[in-house]
Amino acid sequence: xxxxxxLPQIADGARLTAGVEWVPSFGVRFSVAVDGLSLLFALxxxxxxxxxxxxxxxxxxxxxxxxxxxxxxxxxxxxMLGLVLADDVIALFVFWELTSITxxxxxxxxxxxEAARRAAFQALVITGGGGLALxxxxxxxxxxxxxxxxxxxxxxxxMVRGNAAYLPILLLVLGGAFTKSAQVPFxxxxxxxxxxxxxxxxxxxxxxxxxxxxxxxxRLHPVLGETVAWMTLLPLFGGVTLVAGAVLAVRQSDLxxxxxxxxxxSLGLLVMLTGGSGEGAILGVSAYLLAHALFKAGLFMVVxxxxxxxGTRQVEAVGGLGRAMPLTFLAALGSGLAMAGVAPAFGxxxxxxxxxxxxxxxxxxxxxxxxxxxxxxxxxTAAAAVTLKPFVxxxxxxxxHAHEGPPALWLGPLxxxxxxxxxxxxxxLTGSAIIGxxxxxxxxxxxxxxxxxxxxxVSAPLILSLLTYAIxxxxxxxxxxxxxxxxxxxxxxxxxxxxxxxxxxxGLVALSRALIGRFQTGRLxxxxxxxxVILALTLLVPPVxxxxxxxxxxxxxxSFYILGIMLLAVLGLAAVLAARTRLVAIVALGIQGFAVALxxxxxxxxxxxxxxxMVETLSVIILALVMTRLDLAPVDPRRRSDWVKDGALSLLVxxxxxxxxxxxxxVPFDSRLSDFYAEFxxxxxxGRNVVNVxxxxxxxxxxxxxxxxxxxxxxAILALIRSRARPRAAGEATVGTPEART
Numbered sequence: 173x174x175x176x177x178x179l180p181q182i183a184d185g186a187r188l189t190a191g192v193e194w195v196p197s198f199g200v201r202f203s204v205a206v207d208g209l210s211l212l213f214a215l216x217x218x219x220x221x222x223x224x225x226x227x228x229x230x231x232x233x234x235x236x237x238x239x240x241x242x243x244x245x246x247x248x249x250x251x252m253l254g255l256v257l258a259d260d261v262i263a264l265f266v267f268w269e270l271t272s273i274t275x276x277x278x279x280x281x282x283x284x285x286e287a288a289r290r291a292a293f294q295a296l297v298i299t300g301g302g303g304l305a306l307x308x309x310x311x312x313x314x315x316x317x318x319x320x321x322x323x324x325x326x327x328x329x330x331m332v333r334g335n336a337a338y339l340p341i342l343l344l345v346l347g348g349a350f351t352k353s354a355q356v357p358f359x360x361x362x363x364x365x366x367x368x369x370x371x372x373x374x375x376x377x378x379x380x381x382x383x384x385x386x387x388x389x390x391r392l393h394p395v396l397g398e399t400v401a402w403m404t405l406l407p408l409f410g411g412v413t414l415v416a417g418a419v420l421a422v423r424q425s426d427l428x429x430x431x432x433x434x435x436x437x438s439l440g441l442l443v444m445l446t447g448g449s450g451e452g453a454i455l456g457v458s459a460y461l462l463a464h465a466l467f468k469a470g471l472f473m474v475v476x477x478x479x480x481x482x483g484t485r486q487v488e489a490v491g492g493l494g495r496a497m498p499l500t501f502l503a504a505l506g507s508g509l510a511m512a513g514v515a516p517a518f519g520x521x522x523x524x525x526x527x528x529x530x531x532x533x534x535x536x537x538x539x540x541x542x543x544x545x546x547x548x549x550x551x552x553t554a555a556a557a558v559t560l561k562p563f564v565x566x567x568x569x570x571x572x573h574a575h576e577g578p579p580a581l582w583l584g585p586l587x588x589x590x591x592x593x594x595x596x597x598x599x600x601l602t603g604s605a606i607i608g609x610x611x612x613x614x615x616x617x618x619x620x621x622x623x624x625x626x627x628x629x630v631s632a633p634l635i636l637s638l639l640t641y642a643i644x645x646x647x648x649x650x651x652x653x654x655x656x657x658x659x660x661x662x663x664x665x666x667x668x669x670x671x672x673x674x675x676x677x678x679g680l681v682a683l684s685r686a687l688i689g690r691f692q693t694g695r696l697x698x699x700x701x702x703x704x705v706i707l708a709l710t711l712l713v714p715p716v717x718x719x720x721x722x723x724x725x726x727x728x729x730x731s732f733y734i735l736g737i738m739l740l741a742v743l744g745l746a747a748v749l750a751a752r753t754r755l756v757a758i759v760a761l762g763i764q765g766f767a768v769a770l771x772x773x774x775x776x777x778x779x780x781x782x783x784x785x786m787v788e789t790l791s792v793i794i795l796a797l798v799m800t801r802l803d804l805a806p807v808d809p810r811r812r813s814d815w816v817k818d819g820a821l822s823l824l825v826x827x828x829x830x831x832x833x834x835x836x837x838x839v840p841f842d843s844r845l846s847d848f849y850a851e852f853x854x855x856x857x858x859g860r861n862v863v864n865v866x867x868x869x870x871x872x873x874x875x876x877x878x879x880x881x882x883x884x885x886x887x888a889i890l891a892l893i894r895s896r897a898r899p900r901a902a903g904e905a906t907v908g909t910p911e912a913r914t
Contacts, residue, residue, distance in 0.1 A: 406447025
């Protein structure tokens with residue numbers, strides 16, 4: 173009701189916004205914007221969502237997990253509302269991902285079945301992967317425009333389209349939109365998601381979630397649209413998806429799968445016409461959005477009633493249910509007429525607008541109209557099969573005694589059928605209040621919808637509509653042989669995107685196993701070597717790729733005591749390398765730390781030098797105590813190749829750190845943080861020693877974490893030192909003996 177109250181203002185061209193700061197340090201606001209496009213989606217999500225919740229209560233009545241199911245459903249409803257109302261691009265992405273997560277939970281609701289688990293996993297992988305691409309595209313868009321909200325980006329379309337980053341942004345955004353809206357070859361997750369209970373299919377995969385990609389494309393049309401790439405990629409992928417989805421729909425014998433594939437086809441039709449970018453095409457998309465949501469959600473609920481009350485949804489196993497289920501048949505007839513595009517349903521008006529919009533696209537209008545004709549004819553055939561096959565003709569014995577369902581089941585589809593018919597009868601009001609504002613929001617200018625239920629004259633769209641009915645009638649009469657022919661043809665092809673997904677997942681699993689076998693060898697030496705290789709690459713590759721060498725400081729001969737400390741460090745390093753036993757190497761390693769402590773002392777940090785002295789002393793003592801638990805006499809043989817490898821790796825890492833330090837010291841010193849500590853250490857923390865104040869007050873949590881780590885480490889070392897050697901079995905080798913090392 174709240175959203176309905178916005179209709180008069182939005183119809184007058186208003187755009188309502190509100191928001192609060194969310195993450196101000198990153199320029200992220202929790203902001204919402206209501207215009208014609210977001211209001212239509214909000215009405216569909218909240219209105220159809222309410223009917224779905226009522227329907228779910230009747231469909232899953234008595235189910236032990238009904239509460240869990242409804243919580244998932246309401247969580248999805250909230251996520252979808254947040255997505256379509258979000259104005260900040262980061263907030264939009266957060267809600268985008270929430271729809272993927274909640275749909276994963278809903279699809280896999282019956283997690284005891286393997287098919288449901290696979291469908292949920294597949295949907296999450298495909299839409300989640302697209303979500304990562306979308307995030308990259310939105311971040312690039314923010315970087316190019318400097319804007320953080322969609323409202324700020326909409327007037328900057330010319331700047332974005334003229335930027336060198338336009339094509340990467342477009343491809344990344346299309347990756348997110350195509351995966352969410354099930355465009356070929358990413359369409360396979362949507363039919364498989366029919367493993368979910370019917371309320372999920374009716375809500376997520378017909379009226380809301382699957383249209384999120386279409387919503388994104390329409391929302392960003394002023395920023396990314398009307399380019400050659402846009403008007404090539406969208407019609408291409410959309411047209412292929414339309415035809416493929418419609419053909420696969422006719423091939424199905426499961427009523428729910430038939431509707432699922434027509435949803436794929438409808439999404440392709442919407443994407444194809446969105447790519448047309450013309451006023452007529454956008455008007456057709458806007459009208460079809462409303463019509464499709466009403467009739468598809470209603471038909472899914474009708475199929476659910478048939479399955480619930482008759483015990484099957486196979487098209488050959490049902491028939492003559494119209495007498496036993498009159499209200500359900502009435503709802504099916506109303507929604508079926510809209511899906512087939514028959515007057516006076518609003519689906520007829522939407523279909524006329526689609527044909528008119530397709531014909532109006534410059535250069536490829538005729539081709540798009542023919543593709544739309546083929547797709548609409550096949551979808552009308554599927555509509556006739558779903559609407560007529562189960563309810564007319566001679567009664568067929570079904571697994572359950574068919575009877576009319578409770579009001580909670582037939583209320584939703586009946587209301588949606590009535591709304592669809594009312595929207596068609598009141599076409600003028602529907603156009604001015606809803607369709608016009610949607611098209612105006614997409615195109616960024618005021619659009620007159622000029623919708624009509626009764627054609628004023630014989631026109632090309634009307635002729636295409638009549639051809640649609642004629643082709644659909646012929647296909648419906650030949651439905652059984654056509655289905656058999658398609659089944660044999662698809663079986664001959666064998667491989668498809670669905671099987672390809674399984675092969676991809678299996679390939680990733682095999683690759684990960686191979687990598688684990690290669691790198692997770694159980695040898696500490698290998699792990700350390702790999703870590704240093706990655707560190708060297710991290711330090712050296714970016715400067716080489718980015719170009720530019722650091723400006724090294726001028727070299728001057730240091731004082732004799734600095735040279736002495738450096739010589740001490742070099743001698744310590746040589747002692748480590750020349751050590752014949754591990755114990756000698758540990759003691760020699762402490763020389764390096766003492767040399768560093770002396771540097772701290774000479775350069776004005778006595779407290780830090782004292783800390784370094786203590787750390788090095790304790791480290792040497794603790795390591796020596798730990799190593800006494802082992803046999804320290806033997807020395808592991810090292811080949812010359814190991815010396816060369818380790819030496820080269822050490823030089824690379826050292827060179828990388830030298831380059832980084834040279835870059836750092838070349839940057840002008842920013843004293844703001846130092847000035848802050850110096851100014852406020854006495855006022856806020858009441859301490860004169862700035863270093864102590866930083867450690868104890870300003871970074872107290874860091875210090876607490878470090879102390880905790882030291883305590884845990886000390887406890888572990890103490891336990892190791894105090895442990896007693898376990899008794900050895902007869903013949904067991906001693907640690908450090910040649911047998912043990914072998």
